[in-house]
Structures are given as C-alpha cells and as structure tokens.
Amino acid sequence: MGILRSLLSLRLASLLVLLMAIAAPAFSQTEEDPGQALLANLADASPRQMDAAIEAIVNSGDPRARSWLDAFGNNRLSRNKDTGQVVVVLRNVGRDWTIADPLTGENLGEISRRELDRVNINNAIRGKLEGVLAMLDLYSTNPEIQRAAAEAMMGKVNEPVIEPLNKLLEQDLPPRVRDRLELAVAIYQLEQGDAQAKAEAITVLTGSLHSRARAALNNAVAGDDPAIAASAKAALVSIEQKLKMNRAAETLYFGLSLGSVLVLAAIGLAITFGVMGVINMAHGELIMLGAYTTWGMQQLLPGQPGLALILSIPAGFMVAALAGIAIERSVIQYLKGRPLETLLATFGISLILQQLVRTVISPLNRSVTTPEWMSGSLVINDALSLTLNRLYVIGFALVVFAGLMLIMRKTRLGLEVRAVTQNRAMARSMGIKATRVDIMTFALGSGVAGLAGVALSQITNVGPNLGQNYIIDSFMVVVFGGVGNLWGTLVAGLTLGTINQILEPWAGAVLAKIMVLVMIILFIQKRPKGLFPQKGRAAEG
Amino acid sequence: MSMFEQLANRDRVFEFLAPAASPVDVRHGPILYLEDVNVSFDGFKAINNLNLTIDDGELRCIIGPNGAGKTTMMDIITGKTRPDTGSVWFGSRHNLLTMNEPDIASLGIGRKFQKPTVFEALTVFENLELAMAADKRIFPTLTAIMKPEYRDRIDEVLDMIKLKTLRDKPAGILSHGQKQWLEIGMLLMQKPRLLLVDEPVAGMTEQEMERTAELLTSLAGKQSVVVVEHDMGFVRSIARQVTVLHQGSVLAEGTMDQVSNDPEVIKVYLGEEA
Amino acid sequence: MSIKKHVKLGLSALALSVSFHAMAAEDPIKVGILHSLSGTMAISETALKDTMEMLIEKQNEQGGVNGRMLEAVVVDPASNWPLFAEKARELLEKEKVDVIFGNWTSVSRKSVLPVVEELNGLLFYPVQYEGEESSENVFYTGAAPNQQAIPAVNYLKNELGVERWVLAGTDYVYPRTTNRILETYLKDMGVAEADIMINYTPFGHSDWQSIVSDIKTFGSAGKKTAVVSTINGDANVPFYRELGNQGISSSDIPVVAFSVGEQELSGIDTGPLVGHLAAWNYFMSVDNDANYDFIDAWVEFKGDDKAVTNDPMEAHYIGFNMYVEAVKKAGTTDVEAIKEAIIGVAVPNLTGGIATMMPNHHITKPVLIGEIQDNGQFSVVWETSSTVAGDAWSDFLPGSRDLIADWRAPMKCGNFNVKTGSCGASAGEQALADAE
C-alpha cells in the first residue's frame, strides 16, 4: 500500500508536466471540451453517484483522465465558487493556493482559498479509485508500476474487472505480477465465485501469507458451505504454522530495533558519564539538538529530505559537539572531581536548553519528513516485512558503535582518554594535555548524542520534550551495562530492548516496562557493577 | 517521641548485655593458621599453596618483592577476599572463612592499610572514638555516650601517637606520616589480639620510624603483630621471625640472619638490592 | 517571540487607554489564563494562551466590554498538577481575576476544581474530555463523549461498514472512560466481544512496533476493521509513523482519532497518513468566512504564515464570546450574575452554526469527521445535520445513567439523580452542614 501511495504522490509531482504535455489544440475555442462536463459531473456527484462519475472519466478514454483522477484522489480538485470552473490545486498550503486548469494544464496563478470549493473524496471512494487506477496501471509498460498495481489489486477485484483480469492472466506476465493477480482473483472467487471456483481458490490461497488471503479464508470458514469451510480451515491451519515462525522473527526484529534505539541514546552518555564520570543530565537535550538539526537541514533543503538527512549526520554531530564543548568550557571544567555537582549544573542546563527551543523555535513538535528510501518496509514475505526506517537505525547504531570503538581503541585520543580517566596526574606528567582531552572527550560524547538525535528524528517526535523521554532510559542502559564499558552499553541496550519486546505482547506495554525496570534493580543486586564491571583501581571504592 | 526516650535510656542496659566477643582459644597452638590457601584473579595465581602460622604474642615480619601476595594475604585474613581453596583459622575455634569483615574485626583482628585510610571529615579524636572497642550494633552506637574513662583512654593513645595537639582537627589535614600514626592509633583503640600492619613506615622520617619500631615491639607479647614491610632497615630493627613470600607462597622462614643468608632469598629478593 | 508579543499587547493596551481613557478610568476586567507554558503540556497549551491574548486584544480594540478594558493575567502552571491548583488560587485570591480560561488535561482540571468551587470563581475549560462532571463554576466548551466519540463510531459503522474495532488509548481517564462508553455502545449495537480489541499504552509511548503488528493481525480476520484512537499528544507521531511503515493505509484499517488535530499534525509528515480520520467539532479547513477571518487574525497575531488553528482554540473563541455576552447581559462581572446570565447565551461558532450554553454548563456543537490530507489539514467528509448538546453524564455508564445536571434555579444541581430524585453531592453537603 505504502508503495502505491508514494506512487500516487509521485504522479502528482509529474502532474503539472503531464498537464503541460497535453495542451488541448484538439478542440477549437468554439467547441466545448468534453473534459469540462466530465469534471463538472464528478464535482457535483453525491457520494452515491461518484462511482458512475469515475467510470465515465475512465471510459471516456481521454488521455488526461489519469491526471484528473490522480488529482481527485489526492484531494486536489476544487471548484471556483464564482466561475464554477473545476481546477487542479497545485499548492494547497497557506492562505493563497496555486491552481491550474485541468483541461489545458495552464497555471492559473494564486487564488485565495476562500474562493475555492473543494471536491471531497472519502476513504470508500479512494479505495475504489485506487482499484480503478491500479486496473489502468496493469497495462502499463513500466514493470514497477505494473507490480505496484498488481499489489494494489488485492481485495479490490470486483465484477467489472474480473473479465479483463482473466484476459490479462492469459498473456505472459512477470512472475511476481502473475502471482499477485492470481491471488487477487482467487480471493475474489472465494468470496463471490461458485462452489467449484471456491474450491480452486482455496488451493491457490493455501500457503499464502497475505493478510487479505487469510481474511478471505476466515470468511469462508464462517461461510455456510461445510465442505468449503473445512478445506478453508485446513488451509488456515497450514498458514498459521508458517506464521508462527514469522511472528518470532518479527518479535526479534522489534527487539533489536528498540534495543538499537536505546544503544544510540545511551552510547554518548557511556562516554561523558561512563568514561568522564560527568553525570550529564543535559544529555537528552543534546540528543534533541541533533534531532532539531535534522529538521533545520530539511528546512534549508526543501524537497530533498534524503540529502538533508545525510547532511545532518555530520551537521548534527557538529552542533551537538559544539554545544558539548560550550557546556564543558563554561561549567563542567570548574567541577573537576565533583561529579554530583555536574548533575546539578547539567540539570540546570537541560532546563535552559529545553525552554530555549520552546521560545526560539516553537513549543510544538516539528515535522521531519522521512525520505522515500527510508519509508515503507523491506518485504521478506507477505507476513514478515522489516520497516525500513528502523532497519536503517539498527545499521546506524552499529556503525556509530563500531566507530566509537575504533576511536577509543585505536586512536591517540582514545589512548589519552583512557590514560587520563585512569590516572589524571600520571597522564599529565607524561605530557598529556588533560584539559584538551576532557574537551575532546566531552565533545565526542555530545556529538554522538547528536547523531542519536538525527536517527531518532526518523522514529519519534522532534520536540522540546524529546530529551526527557530518553535521559532515564539512557542512564539505565549505561549502568546496566557497566559504567565505563562501551561493550556493556551495546549488550545492555540490545538485551533490554529484546526483553521488553518479548514481554510486551502478553504483558502489555506498561507492565513490560515495569518488569524490565524491576529486572534491572534485581540484576544490580547480583552484579553491583553492571554486566561488564570495570576492572582496576578506578573501580575501587 | 516516647519510642526514642525509651531507646535513649537503653544504652546502659546494652553495655551491660554487650557480649564479650567469644575468647580466642590459643591453649593449643598458634593464634593464626593458614593452610594450603590458593587465590587466583582471573588466571593469575596471587596466592599459591600458602601455609603460615603465627603464634600468640609473636611479632612477625613478612617481606617479599611486589606481587608476592602480601596484601592479598591480609585481604584473606580480614575477610575482604575469599580464597579458592584452603583454610584460615583464628585460634583453634574460629574459622575465618565463614565470617565477614565486621565479625572478624570484632573477634580482635585489626588491620592497617598499605595506603593509610582514616576518616578525613572526622577529627582525630572522633577517628579514635569510632575505632574504640565497644558494642558496635546500631542502637548501642546511636545511644552511646562519651564516658570520662573512654576519653582518658583516647587521650592516652593520642599521647602514644603524638597527635594530642591535633586532637580536634579534621584528619584530612594530617601529613602522610601522621595519618599512618593515626591509623596505628586506631588499631590500638580496637584492643585487637592480632594486628596486621601493612607498610607502617612508608613516608615516615627516621625518628618517626624509630618510634614506630618501639611501639610495635612494645606491643608484641600482649598482642600478636604481623608487619609487612619493604624497608629492610626497619625490618631488621624489629624483626625476630621473618617470612619471605614469593609468588604467593612461602619461600623461606627464620630469623633475619638465617633468611638473609638463604641463597634462594638472595636470588629472588635481596639480590635485587645488592 | 512571546516577549515581543507581550510588548505588542502592552502597546495596543496603551494606545487604547489613550483613546478610551474615559473608560480606561474604570478598572479593567481581569482574565486569568491558566495554561502550561513549560513542561510536557506546553506543546498543546501554549497556543491556547496566545489565542486568549489575541481574543482579548481584539475585544479591547472594540472598546472592551461595557466600557471596561480586559486585561490578561498569565501564569505558568508548568504542566504540574498541584501547581495548577496553586496557580488557580493565586489568580483568584491574589490577582482577583474575574474569570479563568485554562487547563487541558483532565487531571489539571480535577486539581483546579475544588479551588474554583471554594473561591467561587469561573473557569472555561476548552478541551474535549470524558464527561462525568458538571460543576457550578466550570463551563465546558470542549466536546463531551456524545459530541465526538459516538458520532465517529456511527460514521465508521454506517459509511465504511466497520465491524471489528480496535480501541487504542493512552492509559488515563479520558480514554478509559471513552472506551468504556464505546464498548457498551458497540455491544448494544450487537458487536461481539471478540470483535473488540482494547489496548492501553503509557504517556509518550514511543515504541509501537508490536502493538501495530497486533492490530494488523487483528485486522486480517476478514471483517472490515477500524482503530478508534484516544492516544494522547506525543505518542501519536511514532504511532502513525509505525502505521505507515508497516503498510497499514487508511483504506485497509482507517484510524479515527479524538486527540489529533491540526496542531499535532503540524508535527507529523502527513504524506503516509492521508485518509485517516479525526472527529472534532471544528477543523481549520472548514469553508466558512468566520473561520477564515479567525485564521487570518491568528496568522497575523502569530506573525507566522504556517500557524494553525484547532478545535480547543475554537472552544476558547466560543467560551470567550459567551463570557463577553454574559457580561453585557448581566451588566456586571459579578460571578453569581454571570452564572445566571450565561445559561442560554448563544454565540456563532466558527463552523457556521450557533453555540448555546446549556443548563448543564456544556455547549451545543456540531460534530465533524475529517480525513487527513497531505497538507496537514483535514477535509470534512461528514458532519451532523444539526448541533449536538453536550451530555455531562453518559447514558452508557451504569453509574451516571440516572444523573442529570441543571444549574438553573430551582434545581441548581450538577448531579441530580432522577431515580432517587435527590441531588447526590449537595445532599452530602447538607449532611456536612448539619454535622457542623
């Protein structure tokens, strides 16, 4: 479905071009353009008459039909209150809207929305429309569109289209398309067809994981024909078997993705808090800054959310890192060896940052668009599909973690950081600039928080409260994993995430979370220094 | 309120009932007895089949190169570290492996750390007060009162450790040597049967050292003392019996002269000095 | 930004006090504004505070009421419920305000309620809520369940042929109550237990993966399925994102939300949400000149071309005008007089109808069903033929079936029990009075 929708909007983008392409020399000024009537008819139609109106447009065979229907489907058809002319709305934000003439495609410029009377469409009609459009697309030469259309046909097959469909199926089609169409037809048969057709349908549907197939079978089970009901039941049972596996896989995936979110949120803290011992309550707000950077980028590069997102990875890091440096220089450097005071000060800072965002930007959440290549999901099979944005986040989390590991293990900075944290005086005497190391470390931690923000902007709200929602969890993860141990943070994050997702289905979201918390408390009893306790002198006391 | 009144008046009762820590039985054999003790920290064997006996009233010096397991041994005796195998007996009645630090301490084993640890926020006087042998359970502690005789005892020890002038200063401001002294003083307040003293003279001046030597030797006899020390001179000045530890087990034992002539010891230890 | 606005407000007030200074001589009508400007609720409530400032500014430009200027007294209860009570007390006792416009969450209202009743103040509450309450001192300008939930369900059932229901909500009183009402209602309409799935999530819940996939499974049982969402504020963005990503489109499983308005949508990329529904009593997209004027004024006031309006803002607009009318009618701001006067006051709403204050202190509202569009607006797909009067006590809850509220003399009771023929609470009050 997602794909179809994106397709629709994609068409919309090309709408103007399309309209331009088909100028209307076909009709002289005197002659009345039939399109006029068709559109007027559509505009005036009551919900009941809509079907007919749409049919009329489709059957008119008018080359512009598709563009009209798309506009209609996207709620872009309006009627000029004075002239009664039906127009296509190209830009429908703000108080003045840009409109174009659907017949000639010429841009009619801006007009106050007060002058426009929208031609409304509702779900029911949109559903039908999608069916119709899909039907048209089935004949498209573009395999992509064709596949999408085939997908869209699921459950949209009805009396009028069954004939052409069967015809289509006689020609040779790409396997995927054929498979989909057969499924679609089978579903229709199972619902409408005669006993014999039903029987065949069931054999087709057996083993299909598609939800609509299951729906159809379920109905069949409820149906009056006992024989059909029995075989449908059998089919369902076999499907259920397959589903179990998929469900397990799904839960695991959910667990990992939640886990990776936790890891991302916590990993920066694992450095500022775990390595430097700064109880950084402003960590959440640094995450928030990263998220807002993404939003800002998208404002700077309208229309290219993808590019903006990629650019905001370095940008988000920089912004948060700079903020981090500012905090370190202005406050934390004066609190050496007084970690609890850092809690107090950074708490103050977090309050300031939050309110700053509220006053400067807005107390409202900001909308961050998900680029095409990140929306939708990776379809493994009809029952199991991995949501792309989370897939990316998992990957991103791992990359960030690997990066940090490299920095800490392999680079000079990492070495110095470890030296300074283990024995400041000694490190100093060996000519390490402790102050510089502090700045770098804190900047690094903050920057990583920024990265987390960039990722989170694709999953949750971008708003002033973003930080608060993650600060507690972050501390939990770091402590659970063992302060000062990056591996610990990784393992802890993924573990907690997975456990949470395993519990959730049968305990419910709230109880699951409570259980996880209790589990952490009890676990700390067993391992008072977390999963991976820090070794050596630093751990004493 | 009344509840607290009640508690308030119970201190005397408590002292009355305070069970004298069951006496250490040294009628037959030594006061401290370690047998086949083994400890390893992830792979590395810190203590390796260690056997050691300390007799009642003895003053024993333990020497050995770094990593010989001296401190670990003390940790085991005081219950901080649990050995993997072996047995540790205090007298012939108390199996130390079954007890935790406070129990062992109240049995009468006092310990002075390598790195002097005193309560820096408290005054010298208070440090000694806390160390003083007394009923150390919650309510007795809560309701404890400073009796004249206690104060006298503390002052006595203050004299001994030459900190009288700093009586009411926070221990945090003491010099390294003074902290050492204070900690020894705290040991004395505990009235232990066995003192474990880890590097008592580190960072002390010559005459401070001498005083320490006197003090420790004077203690011997009444109490048993185990001294771990690097400073050969100091060891010579006090040592009667010396034990040399090497790689977690006893390398040699005997008087200073015997030991210092032992070829093994010379090789692994004194050799480095010469 | 808001600082600047204060200045602006100040200036206009100044200008007025010059032009009308004969009137300005009279002390102004103090309007308390009790909306969170910080903390979690600031997201929703800040706009309402601005709305009130705008309305007051506009009113003053027209010379105030009865020749008296209006003066806004703004405080920040910081999304902290006890603080709401404290601030309400501050407004009434210290600032001596004549009326309070404020609150968003039920809990904040519950916390303010005793204060307002004790000090006999006036509170206009602009947000849709669970009902089950009618106070002599509170005027509920938002929707009661019968003005939002029930019609929405009817629409789904009749227009979209929904037979299977997911009632998903945040775990607090509004969703709990609404869902219990709906559950009873659906069962009365013959929906089977098995065809209703109820799910509650904590505030700000951000991980919807498994719940959405449950909904997906629930929806694949054959019958047309819909989600009735009482999910609150922040939790919505991740919820809708997850819907989009798991490929649940409005034509498969439509979601009708009661707490998602233009403001919430402004924080979401609506591309994937087209066709999902919301039930309100007002939409920014309503095609009506009064509405367009309001929007234009708002955009100008905010100085932001993208500023959106929403249902609670309209509620304040109505409430404010009702108060103004009542003051004119009573010729005074005396609380008792206003209480008398305001019942029956009718003012135009922004959807081309008339809102009337009912004796139970709720108002009449039209019910609109809108579909989300890709421009973050709703397109109205259905609306009630006439306005619906708010029901303080739901007919679908055992406890409150028999209760009615009528604040006119002689009844003057917020929970009159038609069975026992006695006024529940006040009977208790009486008992107390006797006891003392």
Next chain:
Amino acid sequence: MTSSQNWLFRPFQERSTQIFLGVLITALIVVTFLHLFMPQDSALHVSAYTVTLLGKYLCYALLAVAVDLVWGYLGILSLGHGAFFALGGYAMGMYLMRQIGDRGTYGDPILPDFMVFLNWQELPWYWLGFDMAWFAFIMVLLAPGLLALVFGFLAFRSRVTGVYLSIITQALTFALMLAFFRNEMGFGGNNGLTDFRDILGFNLRSDATRLGLFIATGIALALGYIICRAIVTSKLGRVSVACRDAEARTRFLGYRVERVQLFVFVISAMLAGVAGALYVPQVGIINPSEFSPLFSIEIVVWVALGGRATLYGAVIGAILVNYAKTVFTGVMPDAWLFALGALFVLVTVFLPKGIAGLLQKRKKAENDDDPATAQEATA
C-alpha cells in the same frame, strides 16, 4: 558533641539547631498572627493562599532534610526519594478519599468516584482500613518505611554503591510511577486522588484548617530536623560519615556498614513519607507525577543548592528554589525556566558548598576538596 547527655537532647546544645528552631518557630508565630489578626486589606495581612504556599514549602523542606540525611551523611545519593514522598502522600490521600463518603458525585458511600465510573464493584483489599485515621497515619510511616527496608536490605546487603545505587533508586521510582499510572492499580490512575473534603472532621476548604495544617507541617519539620540532628550528632552519625568516606575501613573497625545504611535510609524514607502526607491535604491532589524521576532529581538539586551535609542547608535550598519557582512562574511565565536553570548553574560553579557553605565560610577554613564528594568521584 562529646556531651554525656542523652543523645536525643544533644541537638539542643548546638547553636545551629538553636538558631534554626528559633527562626522556624518565630516564623510560624508571625505568620499565624499576621493571618489571624491583620485586617484583610492591610499590606501585612498573610492570605490563606500564602499560608498554604508556605505550608507546601515546609513539606518540601522536610523532604529535603530527609534526602540530605542519606546523601549528606551517608553518601547515598537517592534519586528515588520522591517515591517515599508520594507513598506517604497516597496513604494520606486514600484516607481523605474515604472521608468523602457519600459526598462524591455518584454519592456512593464506600467507593471513590473514579472507582464507580471505572465500574469497580467493591473496594480492593489494600483500601480497607483507610477510613480510620490512625490506620492511615501509621501507613504513612509504614508504606515508605517498608519499601525502603526491602529495597535497602537488598541493595546494601549486596553492596551496591555510588551511581549504581542512585540509578536503581531512580528505576524504583520510575517503575512505581508507571505502576500508579495504570488504572487497574486502583489508585485513580493519572488523575490520582483529589476532591478531598475534610480531615479529622475539619473542613479542608476552611482557612482555619489550612492554618492548622501549616502549623502542623512546621512542627513536623522541627521534629524531623531534631531527629536527623540527633542521629548525625550521635556516634552513629559519625559512623555514617565514616561509611560515606571509607566504607571498607569502617567494616574493618567492626561496624556492620549495611545495617547502618539500612537504618538511616529507612528513617529518611519515613520522614519523606510524613512530608508527603502533609503535602497532599494542602495542595489538594496526589497523582503519579510525584513519582517522576525528574522530581526526585529536583529534590537533590534543592539540597545541593542549599548546601549538603548541613540539614539546615537543605531547608534553605528547598524553600529558596520553590519560592523562586512561585515568583518566576508568575512574573515571567515564558522565561522562568531560564532563570531557574541559570540559578542552578551559577550556584554550582560559584558556591560549591551551596548557600550553607557561605554561612560556614567565616567559620573553619576548610580544605578545598570536599572528601564527601571525593568518594563518589571514583564510582
């Protein structure tokens, strides 16, 4: 401090306590007088609003004292003391709910309103007995006390220290918050408990009752302060400091550190509970947000701001911060968070020992690195 007197009366011999009690009692008397005998319109009149406000501050002050006892003297940074506060509050709230009786909107003699309209049939067992004041008041101490006992027993026995302890206290209060948000729990969910009518037969909405509660709170604070003071000036207090600064050493002296910690922790939790119980009738509502970890952190902030390990510092901090809040949220509603945040930052940077530090400055010249905090540094 080395007096031979009964430990409970020792505090009265210190100047700090004498001054503190002096100030507190005078304040109580003055406020009472100004409230009762000053004419409404006079500038000196203290309105019921202000009285309640002050009462709230005093509750927070008591809470802060409780936190300072464990943090300042025992080195246990509890980020979950809000939980004990809230539990005490709920115990009181449940009593007040039962007092409403049939005056609720649904006129149900037994069930509170929220239970009626969530269709509960009868009172859950844990609500039984709360109609009796004495029972409720015992629970005010017992509920937080027990929680602290169990939690503390587990944590201290297994020697959880430093941040680890802090974070699990946070987990504790967070878990409780989520739990109390659930309506199934039968504590009114998000709306919590509200619409209280009277306490011990006095109408909660009368100014007299308010004044009474204010004075009661003042007395409670005084008592709480004395108790804490008595503990910290006793030998046990010095042992606590010893545990704080060198836990291992204390063990080798023969003290059972975990029991010391447990004892003090439980006392502190009970004090917090009392604070909560007095808080609820004055603000008129208790709901799960009191469990929120951020609130608990804020408490710590008050203490740190006032000056740690002094007790009176905690009181100053709590009152100052909350007064600042009241003022700022009124005069600069859009910007008060800036002011508050800045306050926290400035105090930490320029007054490391908090406000109490200022007062002490002229007294003993202290060595720079405060051993109190030195220990957590390594954790």
